[in-house]
Amino acid sequence: MRRGILLIIPALLAGCDGRHNWLASAGAEAQRVEELFWVLLLGAAVIWSLVIGAAVYAHRRQVDPSLETQARRFILWGGAVFPTVVVGALLVWGLVILRDITSDEGDLTVRVDGERWWWRVIYETPEGDVVTANEIRLPVDRTALFRLTADDVIHSFWVPALGGKMDMIPGRETTLALTPIQTGNWGGLCAEYCGGAHALMRFDAIVMEQDAFDTWLAAEAEAAQVAGDDRGFEIFQEEGCGACHTIRGTDAQGPVGPDLTHLAAREKLGAGIYDMTPETMARWITDTHEMKPDIDMPPYPDLQGDRLDRLVAFLMSLD
Amino acid sequence: MRHGSDKQPRHFSAPGDAPRVIDQGSVWILVAAPSIWAAHFLLSYWVAAIWCAKTGPMASLFEPRWIIVALGLICTALIAWLGVIAVRRYGGVFVIFEEITDSSERGRDRFIGHVALLLCVLSVVAIGFTVIPGLVFATC
Numbered sequence: 001m002r003r004g005i006l007l008i009i010p011a012l013l014a015g016c017d018g019r020h021n022w023l024a025s026a027g028a029e030a031q032r033v034e035e036l037f038w039v040l041l042l043g044a045a046v047i048w049s050l051v052i053g054a055a056v057y058a059h060r061r062q063v064d065p066s067l068e069t070q071a072r073r074f075i076l077w078g079g080a081v082f083p084t085v086v087v088g089a090l091l092v093w094g095l096v097i098l099r100d101i102t103s104d105e106g107d108l109t110v111r112v113d114g115e116r117w118w119w120r121v122i123y124e125t126p127e128g129d130v131v132t133a134n135e136i137r138l139p140v141d142r143t144a145l146f147r148l149t150a151d152d153v154i155h156s157f158w159v160p161a162l163g164g165k166m167d168m169i170p171g172r173e174t175t176l177a178l179t180p181i182q183t184g185n186w187g188g189l190c191a192e193y194c195g196g197a198h199a200l201m202r203f204d205a206i207v208m209e210q211d212a213f214d215t216w217l218a219a220e221a222e223a224a225q226v227a228g229d230d231r232g233f234e235i236f237q238e239e240g241c242g243a244c245h246t247i248r249g250t251d252a253q254g255p256v257g258p259d260l261t262h263l264a265a266r267e268k269l270g271a272g273i274y275d276m277t278p279e280t281m282a283r284w285i286t287d288t289h290e291m292k293p294d295i296d297m298p299p300y301p302d303l304q305g306d307r308l309d310r311l312v313a314f315l316m317s318l319d
Numbered sequence: 320m321r322h323g324s325d326k327q328p329r330h331f332s333a334p335g336d337a338p339r340v341i342d343q344g345s346v347w348i349l350v351a352a353p354s355i356w357a358a359h360f361l362l363s364y365w366v367a368a369i370w371c372a373k374t375g376p377m378a379s380l381f382e383p384r385w386i387i388v389a390l391g392l393i394c395t396a397l398i399a400w401l402g403v404i405a406v407r408r409y410g411g412v413f414v415i416f417e418e419i420t421d422s423s424e425r426g427r428d429r430f431i432g433h434v435a436l437l438l439c440v441l442s443v444v445a446i447g448f449t450v451i452p453g454l455v456f457a458t459c
Contacts, residue, residue, distance in 0.1 A: 013417070072414070084444055087448075088447070088448065091448060091451055091452075092451060092455065094453060095455040095456070097450055099455055099456050099457065104377050104458070304422065
């Protein structure tokens, strides 16, 4: 039994590492929550040890009626006043953290709309909105203010390594401020059960140096470069894809699904769940519901051979 | 353990003489303090909710926070008044491990006074914990 537990521990601790690790200290807000966590954990360990120690001491010691008054005073201060003060202090500490991470100030503003089961992402810039989906890039050491909404049901926006989480509620807007302090590719996910493919509603939160971020955002703001006689784009339109998806710079202006203007520049397909490769793209088109159950996009199993290859090649050229 | 059972509280004329309504004494004094806390919680919630609904999601909470603090002070004063009644008229004492087992009118009054006093302290702490978020958050 003991050996079994020892064998399980490394496997469990392995879950504490990686891009979803909320103890990674990759964000200023996550770091503040982490500080509170360690103080709580260590404080609880000390108090637990003292209480158990006192119980053992009391059990072993002979009853001494002359210490009655002191014992009562100890219980009053140690059992009532001290916990009240500690809980009050922790309440203030937690509230101050909550106040700061829900502030409405940031160096850049990103609106994120939770959909079943993907993320519509809109960067607010002086030149206008830049629309993308399922991948959020942020500059390091800058506070990003997220304005969060939901289109259908309640979702929750969480990048554990950076901080959060915050509910996304239909009909109202919530805010979350995140300040990444480490570059890297951190995982984001929906933390509120929202239906069938909830566990597959993920995204990459890629933290970059400011210059690289500016270059990326400028590229993302550009329209797609699609040749008028691109056969892949013709197939895209013939199959009706443009009714749901937008490719800026073309006739495809569908507002329902994710914006595909720079689809191939993203690292993942299907809201953070598959690597962006021609093979996964082809499967996504023909076996959509095997790749991600219950989503609105219909599968196109009849799209095969040259037509499929050309469509995939076109989509993979949208970078 | 019994402590102070022979101590006669001030203004306490005779055993079992605790009055029959709050001001004149009864078991209602037990629920009075927690009820004041509950009322404060509800009123604070209403004030903040109505204020934020009328002024917008990021409006300043400066004005309603002082209403919540003022409500807190009024409620704390009411509870303090109840505490004084619990001590003076019921003979309640603030002692941990007070065990009152007198099977008499006087004993029952002292027990009620003691419990009412502890509930008063608990309710004041609870009101404090309700006021703190109002002071920390600057906006809706």
